[in-house]
Amino acid sequence: xxxxxxxxxxxxxxxxxxxxxxxxxxxxxxxxxxxxxxxxxxxxxxxxxxxxxxxxxxxxxxxxxxxxxxxxxxxxxxxxxxxxxxxxxxxxxxxxxxxxxxxxxxxxxxxxxxx
Amino acid sequence: xxxxxxxxxxxxxxxxxxxxxxxxxxxxxxxxxxxxxxxxxxxxxxxxxxxxxxxxxxxxxxxxxxxxxxxxxxxxxxxxxxxxxxxxx
Numbered sequence: 001x002x003x004x005x006x007x008x009x010x011x012x013x014x015x016x017x018x019x020x021x022x023x024x025x026x027x028x029x030x031x032x033x034x035x036x037x038x039x040x041x042x043x044x045x046x047x048x049x050x051x052x053x054x055x056x057x058x059x060x061x062x063x064x065x066x067x068x069x070x071x072x073x074x075x076x077x078x079x080x081x082x083x084x085x086x087x088x089x090x091x092x093x094x095x096x097x098x099x100x101x102x103x104x105x106x107x108x109x110x111x112x113x114x115x
Numbered sequence: 116x117x118x119x120x121x122x123x124x125x126x127x128x129x130x131x132x133x134x135x136x137x138x139x140x141x142x143x144x145x146x147x148x149x150x151x152x153x154x155x156x157x158x159x160x161x162x163x164x165x166x167x168x169x170x171x172x173x174x175x176x177x178x179x180x181x182x183x184x185x186x187x188x189x190x191x192x193x194x195x196x197x198x199x200x201x202x203x204x
Contacts, residue, residue, distance in 0.1 A: 023131040029138050
């Protein structure tokens, strides 16, 4: 009984932390001034958020389900690998479109070397 | 106690989905909209995992994995199209 309630507390804390990280990431997506700063919020905070929720789910399903449950970590690993790639491609697309940054920074100043 | 925590977390994720939807509608450039769409994909995958945890069911992970993979493919293809003007060269 004691171990069960401890498991409940740990899973609840992980789930709440993950949801709070996702909310902070989306808030950064809404509030930041230009596209290059807007890329930070979802690509970092949302990765931590969904990773924390998946760790909570793996813990709960391992202790309450029929056996060890590790296929949540497949989603977690996939997201951790693919999110930097997607952010990099989006940043390259934004730079290619010559989007201006905040505080007068412009993409025309310095060209990328190998293009 | 755990079900209340998962309900609160689902509400927080719903608010974050609404914020990303506001950016999707408002976004000044198309890259902002792609970024908002990517955030919507990842947050809805997290929401599906949470829903499976709430029900104690084991079959929602496949749907979450599919949504994550489709979101990554969509973001890569749209960014590639914006950069090169073509998806497969």
